[in-house]
Amino acid sequence: MQDDDFSLFKAQLHGVKPIKHDRADTGKPKSDRARLATLRQAATLRTDTLKVDGLSDQFVIDVGPEDPLHWAGNGVQDGQMRKLKLGQIPFDGSLDLHGMNVEKARDTLWEFLAEATKLEIRCVRVTHGKAVRTDGRRPMIKSHVNTWLRQHPQVLGFSSCIAKHGGTGAVYVILKRTMMDGRDE
Secondary structure, X not given: XXXXXXXXXXXXXXXXXXXXXXXXXOOOOOOOHHHHHHHHHHHHOOOOOOOOOOOOOOOOOOOOOOOOOEEEXXXXXXXXXXXXXXXXXXXXXXXXXXXXXXXXXXXXXXXXXXXXXXXXXXEEEEEOOOOOOXXXXXXXXXXXXXXXXXXXXXXXXXXXXXXXXXXXXXXXXXXXXXXXXXXXX
C-alpha cells in the first residue's frame, strides 16, 4: 500500500474498537424440522387410553378449605390414628401438589405412594393446599386427594397435619408395609 492509501485507510478506521471475542453471533439456532413434524403429528393423535391405577374420579367427596381430613381403614388401631393426628408419627417423605391440575396431581400421588411403599416408608406427608377461592368453589386438589387416599390399596389411614406441617392444607398418610406382612392389618 502506498502512504496515501494507508493514511486514508487509517482515517476510515478512526474510532473503531477491536473485537474482544472470536465467536460470531449467528442468531437463534435453526429448528429441527423433522423433530417438530414428529411432535406435531403426535399432538394430533388421540390418546383415549384409560389409565388403570385404581383411583376413581366418579364420586369426589367435596371438602372445604378449612375442613380437617381424617380417615382410617378397617382394622387400623385408634391409638395409631390418634398419634397420626397429633403429628407424633414421624413422616419420612413429603409431596407437594400445589399448582398441579387434577390429572397431574393424580399421577404424581400414585407414583409417590408406589415409591414410598417400595422403600418401606411408614408415614408420608402430602401437601394439597387449601385453594381458598373467591368464587366460592371447593378446593379441587384437596377434595380429590381426600377421595383418592381412601381408594389406594396401600393407605391405612390419613389425617390433617398439625399447624407447623401445613394444617388443613396437608395430610399425614400412614402406609402398609409389605415386607412385614401381618403387622399393619
